[in-house]
Amino acid sequence: MHILITGGTGxxxxxxxTHLIQHHHHVTVLxxxxxxxxxxxxxxxxxxxxxxxxxxxxxLAGANLADRRWSRAYKAEIRRSRVDLTQRLVAWMxxxxxxxxxxxxxxxxxxxxxxxxxxxxxxxxxxxxFAATLCSDWELAAAAAGxxxxxxxxxxxxxxxxxxxxxxxxxxxxxxFGVASWLGSGEQWLSWIHLVDAVRVIEFVMTQEAPLAVxxxxxxxxxxxxxxxxxxxxxxxxxxxxxxxxxxASALAGEMAEELLLRGQRVxxxxxxxxxxxxxxxxxxxxxxxxxVEGADHAGAAS
Numbered sequence: 001m002h003i004l005i006t007g008g009t010g011x012x013x014x015x016x017x018t019h020l021i022q023h024h025h026h027v028t029v030l031x032x033x034x035x036x037x038x039x040x041x042x043x044x045x046x047x048x049x050x051x052x053x054x055x056x057x058x059x060l061a062g063a064n065l066a067d068r069r070w071s072r073a074y075k076a077e078i079r080r081s082r083v084d085l086t087q088r089l090v091a092w093m094x095x096x097x098x099x100x101x102x103x104x105x106x107x108x109x110x111x112x113x114x115x116x117x118x119x120x121x122x123x124x125x126x127x128x129x130f131a132a133t134l135c136s137d138w139e140l141a142a143a144a145a146g147x148x149x150x151x152x153x154x155x156x157x158x159x160x161x162x163x164x165x166x167x168x169x170x171x172x173x174x175x176x177f178g179v180a181s182w183l184g185s186g187e188q189w190l191s192w193i194h195l196v197d198a199v200r201v202i203e204f205v206m207t208q209e210a211p212l213a214v215x216x217x218x219x220x221x222x223x224x225x226x227x228x229x230x231x232x233x234x235x236x237x238x239x240x241x242x243x244x245x246x247x248x249a250s251a252l253a254g255e256m257a258e259e260l261l262l263r264g265q266r267v268x269x270x271x272x273x274x275x276x277x278x279x280x281x282x283x284x285x286x287x288x289x290x291x292x293v294e295g296a297d298h299a300g301a302a303s
Contacts, residue, residue: 002026002052004100006089008041008058009163012106012157015199016058017220019043023203028054030061054279056206059105059142064130066167070256079134084228086141094148102151102162104205105142109156109191109218111135114263117186121270122156122214122297132296139214140141155201158218158267161287163197163295172232172292177274180238183257184246186226192220194281204277210241216269221283233285234294 003020007013020027021040026051028042035043044050064080068074086105093099112120115129126136139154148154161168174181193201201217223231229241237266249257268278281287 001055002028003058003206003231004028004030004050004054005058005060005150006030006085007045007062007106009234010060011195011196012160012198012202013058013060015054016060016160016200016202017122018256019199019203023099026052026117028176041134046229047092054100057089057093057100057103057203059086059089059103060100062106065108065110065134066256066260068256070253075130079137082134082138083141085099086138087144089258090141091144093150094144099148099150100223102153102206103142103145104153104155104202107135107139107154107156109265109267111139111156111258112187112265112267114259115267116189116263118266120216120265120267122212122216125271127265128283130255143293144288146179151211152213153205154214155205155217155266156214158193158216158222159189160195160198161192161291163291166195168291171228172236174242174259175236175238178237178239180229180233180236180241181231182242183244183249184262186229186243187224188262189222189266190228191216191222191265192284192287193217193219194287197279197281200280201272201277202236204272204275207255208275212275215271216267217272218267218269219279219282219284219287220273222266223284224266228284234285243249 003025005013008017009031017027028044031043063078110124110131112124113129113132126132145150159167172287198217246262249261266294
């Protein structure tokens with residue numbers, strides 16, 4: 001197939017490109033900066049430069065929600081990079097002489113809001129807060145492609161873990177100094193997925209004859225942050241526990257910390273499991289052993 005990817009130079013996108021090229025697909029990546037063909041991937045700076053018909057679009061673009069404090073300006077940048085870009089992408093797809101058959105568009109589990117008690121699946125309603133509103137608007141922008149007969153699938157991604165370049169490095173940084181740490185109470189939920197399985201989920205959705213409208217792209221083993229620290233500690237052997245009070249995180253990161261770091265959501269991949277998807281790393285201990293001990297999360301491992 002000819003697959004167009006936005007966000008193809010990010011963590012998931014880079015791994016997905018490598019995986020698709022290894023499986024003999026043609027890959028075009030929409031990027032902001034001109035790049036030469038690399039590893040078989042063609043880069044374009046404009047959708048109009050994508051001259052050959054596209055079979056599928058994978059929309060992964062977006063500024064990092066946890067990258068910095070949510071100022072008014074950064075919130076606007078986040079929306080532009082997700083909602084506005086998706087609207088332009090859909091407009092281009094709908095005007096194409098040969099529209100793509102399917103749009104697989106990233107979203108996030110922030111769609112559900114936060115809760116320490118609730119357990120969310122794909123049928124759960126949208127929650128409250130900036131992240132929930134953002135994800136809802138993002139999915140609605142993608143859903144507009146359906147008016148042109150294009151199949152639209154939303155992937156609500158959890159925290160993607162990789163050996164390099166992911167949240168895992170920040171979450172385990174203190175362990176390098178012999179300190180086990182977590183933010184706030186440590187009772188907030190962490191719904192995560194290994195990078196290899198994130199790539200495999202996208203491929204799985206690509207190959208489904210009749211995909212569902214929404215999939216939670218998370219492993220079936222959500223844990224609280226304190227349990228995450230305990231399991232990392234089994235591999236890194238910290239000398240002491242030193243949690244970071246929530247008031248410090250709130251003072252440093254404000255609303256972003258309140259929504260993403262000090263609160264969480266327990267999310268299950270019900271639709272993936274119903275359709276028979278098999279996780280390579282279904283439990284946190286298997287994922288951490290691979291990433292922290294083996295370090296083998298390269299894209300080829302998804303094969």
